[in-house]
Amino acid sequence: MELRGSVDKKILFEKKLEKLQNKLLQMGGLVQEAIAKAVQSLKEQDTSLAAEVVREDDLIDRLELEIEEGCLALIATQQPMAKDLRKVATLFKMIVDLERMADYATDIARIVCRIGQEPLIKPLMDIPRMAEITQRMVKEALDAYIRENVELAMKMVQEDDGVDKLHKQVFRELLTIMMENPRTITQATHLLFVSRYLERIADHATNIGEEVLFLVTGEKKALNK
Amino acid sequence: MELRGSVDKKILFEKKLEKLQNKLLQMGGLVQEAIAKAVQSLKEQDTSLAAEVVREDDLIDRLELEIEEGCLALIATQQPMAKDLRKVATLFKMIVDLERMADYATDIARIVCRIGQEPLIKPLMDIPRMAEITQRMVKEALDAYIRENVELAMKMVQEDDGVDKLHKQVFRELLTIMMENPRTITQATHLLFVSRYLERIADHATNIGEEVLFLVTGEKKALNK
Numbered sequence: 476m477e478l479r480g481s482v483d484k485k486i487l488f489e490k491k492l493e494k495l496q497n498k499l500l501q502m503g504g505l506v507q508e509a510i511a512k513a514v515q516s517l518k519e520q521d522t523s524l525a526a527e528v529v530r531e532d533d534l535i536d537r538l539e540l541e542i543e544e545g546c547l548a549l550i551a552t553q554q555p556m557a558k559d560l561r562k563v564a565t566l567f568k569m570i571v572d573l574e575r576m577a578d579y580a581t582d583i584a585r586i587v588c589r590i591g592q593e594p595l596i597k598p599l600m601d602i603p604r605m606a607e608i609t610q611r612m613v614k615e616a617l618d619a620y621i622r623e624n625v626e627l628a629m630k631m632v633q634e635d636d637g638v639d640k641l642h643k644q645v646f647r648e649l650l651t652i653m654m655e656n657p658r659t660i661t662q663a664t665h666l667l668f669v670s671r672y673l674e675r676i677a678d679h680a681t682n683i684g685e686e687v688l689f690l691v692t693g694e695k696k697a698l699n700k
Numbered sequence: 701m702e703l704r705g706s707v708d709k710k711i712l713f714e715k716k717l718e719k720l721q722n723k724l725l726q727m728g729g730l731v732q733e734a735i736a737k738a739v740q741s742l743k744e745q746d747t748s749l750a751a752e753v754v755r756e757d758d759l760i761d762r763l764e765l766e767i768e769e770g771c772l773a774l775i776a777t778q779q780p781m782a783k784d785l786r787k788v789a790t791l792f793k794m795i796v797d798l799e800r801m802a803d804y805a806t807d808i809a810r811i812v813c814r815i816g817q818e819p820l821i822k823p824l825m826d827i828p829r830m831a832e833i834t835q836r837m838v839k840e841a842l843d844a845y846i847r848e849n850v851e852l853a854m855k856m857v858q859e860d861d862g863v864d865k866l867h868k869q870v871f872r873e874l875l876t877i878m879m880e881n882p883r884t885i886t887q888a889t890h891l892l893f894v895s896r897y898l899e900r901i902a903d904h905a906t907n908i909g910e911e912v913l914f915l916v917t918g919e920k921k922a923l924n925k
Binding site for chain 1: 768772775776779780781782785786789792793796875878879882883885886889892893896
């Protein structure tokens with residue numbers, strides 16, 4: 476009977492964890508969307524789309540709160556041990572990263588509102604590319620967690636390197652533009668921050684990769700250093 | 701006997717929590733020090749002090765890991781409920797904020813190394829003031845948690861506003877300097893980021909304030925919006 480009880484308990488835990496993981500995927504989807512929309516709104520100078528990103532951040536915050544509460548309830552009622560506890564703790568940490576990513580997307584959207592209809596000082600090439608990579612990283616980081624896939628978690632390193640390189644390129648290019656034409660400085664500075672925020676989003680995805688590695692292998696390793 | 705057992709359990713929990721809280725205060729002290737040293741190294745263009753900040757970040761990361769492990773062990777072995785569980789969960793979240801603050805201090809130190817001995821384009825006034833406020837915020841945020849003090853947690857709002865105002869001032873001033881003299885652009889951009897990082901550190905302290913409010917009142921409120 477005791478064994479039966481512990482099997483039931485395990486099944487109940489798995490079921491509740493699955494529910495939380497579904498919410499996590501939902502949150503991840505919203506974060507990807509926020510990044511995509513923020514950079515699209517920048518490219519098309521669509522301030523109403525940017526305002527939408529800012530508004531929808533509340534949804535992501537609410538979802539974070541729900542998942543957090545769910546994690547605590549799961550720990551309190553099921554009292555998982557060892558690996559199971561780590562799985563919940565990792566989820567708990569991941570949503571902090573996801574929420575920060577959404578904040579950066581919101582920061583980008585706010586910059587779009589500030590630039591407004593003022594013509595862009597350069598055609599955007601690298602920034603949309605950075606946005607694409609970071610969106611993919613969000614998806615892969617969550618997949619790595621759900622499937623406990625070390626390979627996928629390790630992939631974050633290369634992708635993060637790619638984003639870093641693009642960021643440095645954007646940085647240099649914008650500095651050159653500013654020096655050639657000081658009237659571009661205000662907008663160039665805004666674009667510098669956009670690039671920096673995307674680079675930070677990639678860092679957060681890399682953090683998730685590290686968490687997953689720790690969950691699966693028990694080794695704490697800094698992937699982005 | 702059962703009552704006695706639960707009293708013993710509570711005492712053991714309190715004892716283990718206190719140990720973790722001491723580590724938290726230690727971590728907070730190191731973060732305050734990192735902020736102070738980073739900005740001092742900027743002011744005095746002391747790249748060896750900056751390098752020290754970068755090196756000591758590992759210590760903070762290790763401490764974060766220790767506290768994290770301690771929180772999980774405490775949850776697993778003591779299985780705290782309700783408020784006690786929330787107290788541990790809040791600690792768990794706070795160290796993420798602290799670690800991010802230390803990362804920003806490290807980012808500042810890296811910028812100091814990049815600027816090197818090149819003369820500063822302006823005497824630094826507001827940036828050291830921002831650093832002072834953020835250091836105080838770190839201390840107060842941790843005190844608010846330990847003492848579950850709502851008033852202290854709420855104080856984060858005004859202090860965060862103060863830092864935001866200083867950041868905007870620095871931003872405007874640096875833009876003006878850049879426009880007047882494009883040769884200052886590279887360094888001005890670096891200083892812009894320093895200011896932005898300090899502003900972010902204040903945001904993280906405000907996050908901790910929010911967490912403490914939630915712990916004490918059960919209400920989730922965004923303090924910095």
